[in-house]
Amino acid sequence: MFSFIVSRLLQALPVMLVVSFISFAMFAYVGDPVAIMLGQDFTEAQRQALITDLGLDKPFFVQFLSFLGNAAQGEFGLSYRLSRPVAELIAERAPATLELALCAAIVALAVGVPMGVYTGLYRNSWLSRFFLTFSLVGVSLPTFLIGILLILTFSVWLGWLPSFGRGDVVRLGWWSTGFLTWGGLKALILPAITLGLFQLTLIMRLVRSEMMEVLRTDYIKFARARGLPNRAVHFGHALKNTLVPVITIAGLQLGAIIAFAIVTETVFQWPGMGLLFIQSVGSADIPVMAAYLMMIALVFVTINLVVDLLYYAVDPRLRIGRGKGH
Amino acid sequence: MSQTQSMGGQALLQVRNLRVEFPTRRGTLVALDDVSFDIHPGEVLGVVGESGAGKSMTGAAIIGLLEPPGRIAGGEIRLAGRRIDDLPYEELRRIRGRQIGAIFQDPLTTLNPLYTVGDQLVETITTHLPLNPAEARRRAVEWLEMVGIPAAAQRVDSYPHEFSGGMRQRVVIALALCAEPKLVVADEPTTALDVSIQAQVIALLKTLAREKGTAMMLVTHDMGVIAETADRVAVMYAGRVIEIGAVRDVVKHAAHPYSAGLMGSIPPISHRVERLEQIDGSMPRLSSIPPGCPYNPRCPRVFDRCRVERPELLPAKANRAACWLYAPGEEGRLHG
Numbered sequence: 001m002f003s004f005i006v007s008r009l010l011q012a013l014p015v016m017l018v019v020s021f022i023s024f025a026m027f028a029y030v031g032d033p034v035a036i037m038l039g040q041d042f043t044e045a046q047r048q049a050l051i052t053d054l055g056l057d058k059p060f061f062v063q064f065l066s067f068l069g070n071a072a073q074g075e076f077g078l079s080y081r082l083s084r085p086v087a088e089l090i091a092e093r094a095p096a097t098l099e100l101a102l103c104a105a106i107v108a109l110a111v112g113v114p115m116g117v118y119t120g121l122y123r124n125s126w127l128s129r130f131f132l133t134f135s136l137v138g139v140s141l142p143t144f145l146i147g148i149l150l151i152l153t154f155s156v157w158l159g160w161l162p163s164f165g166r167g168d169v170v171r172l173g174w175w176s177t178g179f180l181t182w183g184g185l186k187a188l189i190l191p192a193i194t195l196g197l198f199q200l201t202l203i204m205r206l207v208r209s210e211m212m213e214v215l216r217t218d219y220i221k222f223a224r225a226r227g228l229p230n231r232a233v234h235f236g237h238a239l240k241n242t243l244v245p246v247i248t249i250a251g252l253q254l255g256a257i258i259a260f261a262i263v264t265e266t267v268f269q270w271p272g273m274g275l276l277f278i279q280s281v282g283s284a285d286i287p288v289m290a291a292y293l294m295m296i297a298l299v300f301v302t303i304n305l306v307v308d309l310l311y312y313a314v315d316p317r318l319r320i321g322r323g324k325g326h
Numbered sequence: 327m328s329q330t331q332s333m334g335g336q337a338l339l340q341v342r343n344l345r346v347e348f349p350t351r352r353g354t355l356v357a358l359d360d361v362s363f364d365i366h367p368g369e370v371l372g373v374v375g376e377s378g379a380g381k382s383m384t385g386a387a388i389i390g391l392l393e394p395p396g397r398i399a400g401g402e403i404r405l406a407g408r409r410i411d412d413l414p415y416e417e418l419r420r421i422r423g424r425q426i427g428a429i430f431q432d433p434l435t436t437l438n439p440l441y442t443v444g445d446q447l448v449e450t451i452t453t454h455l456p457l458n459p460a461e462a463r464r465r466a467v468e469w470l471e472m473v474g475i476p477a478a479a480q481r482v483d484s485y486p487h488e489f490s491g492g493m494r495q496r497v498v499i500a501l502a503l504c505a506e507p508k509l510v511v512a513d514e515p516t517t518a519l520d521v522s523i524q525a526q527v528i529a530l531l532k533t534l535a536r537e538k539g540t541a542m543m544l545v546t547h548d549m550g551v552i553a554e555t556a557d558r559v560a561v562m563y564a565g566r567v568i569e570i571g572a573v574r575d576v577v578k579h580a581a582h583p584y585s586a587g588l589m590g591s592i593p594p595i596s597h598r599v600e601r602l603e604q605i606d607g608s609m610p611r612l613s614s615i616p617p618g619c620p621y622n623p624r625c626p627r628v629f630d631r632c633r634v635e636r637p638e639l640l641p642a643k644a645n646r647a648a649c650w651l652y653a654p655g656e657e658g659r660l661h662g
Contacts, residue, residue, distance in 0.1 A: 218430055218435040219436055219437055219439070222501075223438065224422065225389055225423065225428035225502075226423040226453070226501060226505075227420060227421070228419075228453055229419065229453065232449065232453075236441075237438050240440050316442075317485070317487045
């Protein structure tokens with residue numbers, strides 16, 4: 001198990017290297033940071049001083065290595081736009097995005113899995129047909145439209161829920177949470193649904209097709225032939241066998257939720273990393289973009305590792321080291 | 327019906343005029359047509375026939391697990407006198423496993439890969455018998471010992487993939503028998519196994535059935551297995567029972583021309599034959615079963631009546647066969 005984790009971490013290294021190279025290349029080739037930082041009015045001496053200061057006079061690979069060294073320590077330099085350390089900016093915004101992503105993932109799993117099981121079991125019931133039609137809407141409507149429709153309904157017409165922001169947050173050390181206040185929780189509802197809806201329908205459709213597949217297998221027939229109650233057959237034997245593919249997709253989707261919260265955060269003016277990223281793109285704030293890119297890569301690499309470990313927990317056939325008997 | 331009861335002792339399983347249909351877009355297919363037989367307590371009934379003759383389907387109908395859209399469209403199935411073919415799902419569920427066990431063909435796919443064999447045994451036992459989990463686990467180990475799993479106390483916590491095919495089929499047998507049903511429906515229990523393992527598994531089934539007094543419906547296309555294991559044999563063709571009788575009589579003196587052909591296709595061990603007998607043609611599809619006797623296009627002894635009228639099971643030699651050769655007034659044809 002330990003050697004497995006180590007080998008997966010070693011495999012993750014090249015991925016991170018490639019992403020950091022791309023991030024760095026953004027620094028070097030997308031726009032001219034010196035011109036952006038100096039503004040309109042500068043002398044040649046100031047320009048040269050800044051170039052030396054940023055290390056831009058050194059060869060490309062020396063620059064890349066020092067970037068790598070800094071990145072490994074969580075140091076991404078100063079934001080051009082806000083003139084504050086990038087690491088600080090990201091740490092400030094991360095709790096908002098992570099809490100939103102967590103809620104969206106919970107919505108997607110807690111609703112998507114039962115709906116998938118139901119529609120897989122009762123293929124022809126009218127409720128299943130309704131769920132499937134509904135899932136088609138979830139898959140095909142763009143996120144920003146869903147967000148705007150929800151705001152229109154629940155904020156503008158009904159006036160039940162806030163239309164933007166995180167509401168009241170409580171600070172716990174450097175982490176700020178919206179979970180502890182009524183206003184913070186209310187503010188989470190609409191963005192979490194907006195962000196989670198696509199994943200919800202995806203998970204529902206995945207669980208449904210996996211259930212239908214598994215219900216046809218011999219071991220399900222045999223479980224019925226042994227007279228096991230339906231509950232044990234459906235939720236013990238069938239659902240557990242659908243979990244491996246569901247974990248894979250759910251894990252990747254959690255990464256996607258964190259990475260692509262940009263649209264939802266923009267619609268709801270949610271003060272998270274996605275909003276920070278969009279604002280940085282607007283002003284070519286390359287250090288923030290590079291840091292964001294690398295952080296998302298790290299999230300995906302971590303989730304992939306967790307997913308692989310979960311496989312081991314679910315499927316005994318993958319566990320090695322136990323004697324093979326005959 | 328009254329005839330069987332008069333034959334002494336009530337049958338454990340009575341199948342009467344069973345008809346199974348599959349509605350399709352191009353009309354209804356009749357998969358089983360007028361199938362009737364009895365199984366007595368402790369008796370092994372072999373069911374033989376070509377693939378698609380309806381052997382497995384008969385077994386599936388008895389345990390109430392026909393693949394949809396297949397459905398029982400007529401006749402009845404009685405277990406110990408109680409009608410079970412029209413029971414609601416939940417009541418039939420209580421009978422499955424507890425009163426009728428089932429063994430499937432492929433042990434590699436019958437066991438749930440994510441549960442240990444012990445868990446699967448324990449859940450079956452606690453579903454049907456009033457035992458607590460610790461007692462059920464002890465019982466599970468006993469069953470693994472009974473079916474010949476070495477070091478059962480350790481292997482009870484192993485997963486199915488840690489066993490070989492033959493061992494897995496032993497586990498399946500333990501699962502089918504662990505709630506001590508009175509009847510076991512074994513659907514090709516050795517077909518997927520290595521030839522060297524087949525004999526062991528059949529011997530095990532036979533021994534356990536005898537020890538526990540379990541009756542068995544043994545579906546197979548292996549005549550060797552039947553000859554060795556069964557008390558009586560039913561030969562099926564195109565969804566019908568065309569001959570039924572004691573195993574020795576059917577194997578040695580088959581009455582129906584099809585059964586005779588089937589037995590003729592077994593290579594004799596006593597002497598070398600240049601060419602095995604074979605039956606020309608193939609079994610008709612369900613969508614194109616000919617009128618009259620379904621075997622008439624392939625039958626060497628066919629005559630006019632076979633093409634028009636469908637034969638019922640008639641007394642024939644020591645057996646009962648669905649063949650007009652044995653109808654009153656046709657005796658002359660038998661030796662013609």
